[in-house]
Amino acid sequence: HNSTHSLAPQKTESKPVDYEQVYKDIADILEDNDYDDGSFGPVLVRLAWHASGTYDKDSKTGGSNAASMRFAPESEHGANAGLKVARDLLEPIKAKYPGISYGDLWTLAGVVAIQELGGPTIAWRPGRTDGVSAQSCTPDGRLPDAGKKEDHIRDIFYRMGFNDQEIVALTGAHALGRCHTDRSGFDGPWSEQPTIFSNEYFKVIAGRKWVKKDLPNGGWQWVDKNSDTTIMMLPAEISMYNDKAFRPYFDLYAKDNDRFFEDFSKAFGTLMELGVPFKGDEKVYRFKTTNA
Ligand code: ZEM
Known part of the structure; x- marks a missing residue:
């Protein structure tokens, strides 16, 4: 041996x-x-x-x-x-x-x-x-910094090889889960049912009036003007939503859950x-x- x-x-x-x-x-x-x-x-x-x-x-x-x-x-x-x-x-x-x-x-x-x-x-x-x-x-x-704007989000995801449509589709994952003050410093979920995966994120971002809310840690986030829910959006997300090239995909996915599922699955x-x-x-x- x-x-x-x-x-x-x-x-x-x-x-x-x-x-x-x-x-x-x-x-x-x-x-x-x-x-x-x-x-x-x-x-x-x-x-x-x-x-x-x-x-x-x-x-x-x-x-x-x-x-x-x-x-x-x-x-x-x-x-x-x-x-x-x-x-x-x-x-x-x-x-x-x-x-x-x-x-x-x-x-x-x-x-x-x-x-x-x-x-x-x-x-x-x-x-x-x-x-x-x-x-x-x-x-x-x-990884993306939620306090920054759409150009930063593009830089980050282009570096991975994704295009605008894929970036928006992927961000739809925020239908799930929430922000935690002791993790990111932001606070609250993006949807009313944060344990259900659907195109709800896109409906929420399009369907509400967003106002800035200051946070105790010195930061800020967007909250729904007309409701007392804890639903929120990150600074980067409203910047993305207001971007001309991103917006058509937000609109598409808000209207078409099947298309969202198909594109999300691939991305x-x-x-x-x-x-x-x-x-x-x-x-x-x-x-x-x-x-x-
Ligand atoms: Zn998120 N994300 N994300 N994200 N994310 C958080 C939570 C979750 C951004 C971001 O800064 C944050 C994608 C893209 C982007 C999930 C999935 C995906 C939180 C809150 C922040 C701040 C963390 C906390 O406090 O617990 C930004 C700026 C993104 C780019 C636009 C993509 C892409 C995702 C998957 C495909 C999920 C599921 C959560 C919820 C986690 C949880 O614990 O509930």
């Missing part, structure tokens, strides 16, 4: 991952009446998006491949505040399926959350390989794959939504 054998790094022989079963296991842990509006879905979507949205098409760095948000400093970037909740939530799933990479797990969790909360089917495939150290971290500042599928060196032979999954 080869005497160096025992000194070689142990290759972990893990059995092939049953991604259909992983989907179901994630679907099972979404609901929690003690958390936010009753679902971990929105924060999982935000995790998947922040893992992917660091991509830079010119340097081909960032994106979901390495799951570099596991490491400081990326885990500590201001944009990622609060996402430990989502990462920790998925640890028991990772423990149950050691063969799945964090990048695959996080992006799959985003897909599960969107589908289970009523959104479109999103094509997904495995193939991400975990980074092993902070060297895989991306520089701070690659989100693309987002999840940014920076991933697929071999090309990975199976593409279109998961069946559970009836839970």
Whole structure:
């Protein structure tokens, strides 16, 4: 026998991952009446998006491949505040399926959350390989700053390779979830039913009169002039809505939920794959939504 054998790094022989079963296991842990509006879905979507949205098409760095948000400093970037909740939530799933990479797990969790909360089917495939150290971290500042204007939002998303239509479609994910004062400093949800994925975001932004509201932390956001709900919009979003080139897509998606679902599904599928060196032979999954 080869005497160096025992000194070689142990290759972990893990059995092939049953991604259909992983989907179901994630679907099972979404609901929690003690958390936010009753679902971990929105924060999982935000995790998947922040893992992917660091991509830079010119340097081909960032994106979901390495799951570099596991490491400081990326885990500590201001944009990622609060996402430990989502990462920790998925640890028991990772423990149950050691063969799945964090990048695959996080992006799959985003897909599960969107589908289970009523959104479109999103094509997904495995193939991400975990980074092993902070060297895989991306520089701070690659994710959008909600306090800035539409030109900043364009710069950020063009850097990932998206066009205006895709940017607006992707922002429709804000039908889900809410802002937290202890995470972003903003406060409140974008829709009345923040655990249901639909084109509601576009109806809300078009259908209300927005006024500025100062926040205790020195910032400000938009709130509905004629109602005492906590519905809000970020400074960047009203700037986008008032932009001539973005507006037609806001109008389109407010009127046409099917078109929104179709365009969102494509753009989100693309987002999840940014920076991933697929071999090309990975199976593409279109998961069946559970009836839970
Ligand atoms: Zn968001 N997002 N986002 N976003 N996002 C927040 C929350 C959520 C922007 C942004 O600054 C913020 C996309 C695009 C953009 C989600 C998904 C997607 C919050 C609140 C802010 C401030 C964080 C907090 O306090 O918890 C900006 C400026 C964007 C560009 C226009 C895209 C693209 C997304 C997915 C496709 C989701 C689901 C949430 C809700 C998270 C939660 O915990 O409820």
